[in-house]
Amino acid sequence: MEHREIELLFAAKQRRRHELARLPIEEKLRAVVRLQEMAAPILRKRGTAVRCWKLEPSSHA
DSSP: OOHHHHHHHHHHHHHHHHHHHTSOHHHHHHHHHHHHHHHHHHHHHTTOOOOOOOOOOOSOO
C-alpha cells in the first residue's frame, strides 16, 4: 500500500471520528445498544450472561 493511500485512510478515519463526535447523545446511545445487540449472541454462546440496554422510543421521530 502506498504512503498516500495510508494517509487517505487515516484522514477518512479522523473525519468519521469527528462525525460521530458531533452526533446527538441519543444517536450515540442507539449505536451502543446496537453494538450490544450484535455482540450478545456471541457472548451468550461463550456462556456469558448478557443484558442489553433497552431504550424508550424517541419522541422526536
